[in-house]
Amino acid sequence: MRLSGRVAIVTGAASGIGRASTQCFAREGAQVFAVDLPDRGLAGAHAGQERIATLEASVADADAAEAIIGGATKRFGKLDILMNNAGVASNALAEAMSLADWDRTFAVNLRAPFILCQRAIPHLKASGVGRIINVASVMAEGTGFGLSAYCASKAGVAGLTRTLALELGKFGITANYLLPGAIRTGMTSPLWEARPDIADIWANKSALRRLGEPDDLAKAALFLASDDGAFVTGHGLTVDGGLMLRV
Numbered sequence: 001m002r003l004s005g006r007v008a009i010v011t012g013a014a015s016g017i018g019r020a021s022t023q024c025f026a027r028e029g030a031q032v033f034a035v036d037l038p039d040r041g042l043a044g045a046h047a048g049q050e051r052i053a054t055l056e057a058s059v060a061d062a063d064a065a066e067a068i069i070g071g072a073t074k075r076f077g078k079l080d081i082l083m084n085n086a087g088v089a090s091n092a093l094a095e096a097m098s099l100a101d102w103d104r105t106f107a108v109n110l111r112a113p114f115i116l117c118q119r120a121i122p123h124l125k126a127s128g129v130g131r132i133i134n135v136a137s138v139m140a141e142g143t144g145f146g147l148s149a150y151c152a153s154k155a156g157v158a159g160l161t162r163t164l165a166l167e168l169g170k171f172g173i174t175a176n177y178l179l180p181g182a183i184r185t186g187m188t189s190p191l192w193e194a195r196p197d198i199a200d201i202w203a204n205k206s207a208l209r210r211l212g213e214p215d216d217l218a219k220a221a222l223f224l225a226s227d228d229g230a231f232v233t234g235h236g237l238t239v240d241g242g243l244m245l246r247v
């Protein structure tokens with residue numbers, strides 16, 4: 001029960017890393033306010049869990065920030081942990097990328113975490129043990145064809161989080177980001193199930209010779225959220241099985 005008495009918000013909580021982190025935080029004693037888009041099966045994903053409350057909203061909608069932060073603090077009385085996990089991938093060569101795709105990627109991956117962190121700050125200051133965990137990607141540091149918007153938005157998450165760590169440390173708030181490698185989630189499974197050869201390439205590129213599972217990330221998030229991570233801030237924690245070791 002490493003998060004006993006803590007209140008957390010997790011976005012993108014219906015699937016993948018967000019779903020696993022929500023369940024993990026709740027198992028460890030936290031009360032969790034889980035957020036995802038409508039029609040993604042959010043309530044069903046956490047049915048019967050008394051420590052988990054759900055809200056269907058888009059983090060890309062600036063007005064939703066009030067509903068998310070206000071909803072969590074009204075429901076559970078305070079806020080200790082904000083995990084900005086919701087994310088979208090876009091795939092188009094820079095030459096062909098529409099501005100609509102660029103803007104949508106940035107709205108979810110970077111603007112939303114900024115707004116939610118901003119609105120959460122007063123509550124995290126009051127907490128005394130405030131935690132920000134933003135989900136970036138190994139693509140914050142690496143790149144790939146078609147990933148200009150995704151990579152740029154995730155590099156932005158890293159810069160945002162380090163700055164928050166600097167500004168908020170004096171209030172006892174830590175701010176860190178995760179850099180997942182190739183993880184089997186709703187974002188990747190459709191392609192990997194259709195093309196197992198591509199899944200094999202990613203698995204074999206990693207030093208540990210396997211794909212990551214959502215729980216691999218949830219456990220890293222738990223470390224950063226708990227007292228165990230109390231002196232870790234401004235850090236990007238790579239959780240990729242050694243995927244990025246090769247040049």
Ligand SMILES: NC(=O)c1ccc[n+]([C@@H]2O[C@H](COP(=O)([O-])OP(=O)(O)OC[C@H]3O[C@@H](n4cnc5c(N)ncnc54)[C@H](O)[C@@H]3O)[C@@H](O)[C@H]2O)c1
Binds near residue numbers: 012017035085088184
């Ligand atoms: N899967 C990977 O290999 C991988 C690698 C690196 C980084 N990541 C990052 O991990 C995070 C979680 O993704 P995942 O892999 O678990 O994928 P996923 O698709 O399983 O989960 C993402 C969740 O975010 C939700 N979401 C998307 N847009 C939203 C919005 N506007 N408002 C609220 N919720 C929204 C989706 O509905 C979905 O439930 C993302 O930020 C992603 O970029 C994933």
